[in-house]
Amino acid sequence: MATDPLCAPPSAPPSGSGSGPAPHRVAVLALDGVYPFELGIPRRVFGSTDGLYRLSTCTVDGRPVRTDADFGLTPDHGPEALAEADTVVVPPFAPVPTSPAPDPAVTAALALVRPGTRLISICTGAYVLAAAGLLDDRPATTHWALADHFRTLFPRVRLDPDVLFVDDGDVLTSAGAAAGVDLFLHVLRRDHGSAVANRAARICVVPPWRDGGQAQYIDRPVPSTGSTGTSATRDWALTRLHHPLTLAELAAHAAMSTRTFARRFQEETGQSPGRWLTQQRVALARHLLEATDLTVDQIATRVGFANPVSLRQHLHSAIGVSPLAYRRTFAGSS
Incomplete structure (x- = not known):
């Protein structure tokens, strides 16, 4: 059977080929009990970038490990891969540690990581970084269901269990499963701009961007269709972000009272209509800063902020930089 080229990550160009800068080296540390899905996320996302990254899956001692499924795993690399990495990833594993004390074997392996190496954890991988004092x-964040347990073991960590991921510069943490995909697309966007990240998202058949501050979970399932949900109004709003879009207008489109609409919107998205609209406007502004030559004033109007000052404030609140600084960082690399 022929291999689907979109399902097989391209191999990195050989070193010394002269075809461009050396690939960014990523070591994925598979611990005993590793979750197979999350273990594969770095290669699935970074492997969709035509050799921008070179990934190595390793264990703390070079020996096979069990997964949390009904099979084992035999990586090609031992802890030496950690010493060579530019980014180290710790996927989740089971069972969850019951002590704040680090595993001596893991501690010895992490001691090989060079200063300044970027560290990324997914879900319970945060326990490893926390146990090491990192x-x-x-x-930081981890899976919402583990928040109380995590806080008990690691009270010094400023845990936020209500977000998909946290980017703290050289240390990034995410919640479980799909939030790991969101985090790696965010890292790819940070490293190489939206064009590369969006292409990887298309190859992986996932949404190209979800804000890290979005809620991890909601109390009730989101209705997929029908008049009882707000999804149709959200789709409508996305085509009209350049308008003020008051709560009354949104509720009228959904044929609900403002009180009912606000309640159902919160249940379905985990956030208020106002916060959701702001996030969508910031997301569109980021895209326009990266992909167009529109001025900041023009972009503010296009995305529905009252003035450029409002755009600057909201962008800085979301990602900590000004529009021009963001454009310098991402437009040139996308």
């Missing part, structure tokens, strides 16, 4: 006094 999250002390830093913001």
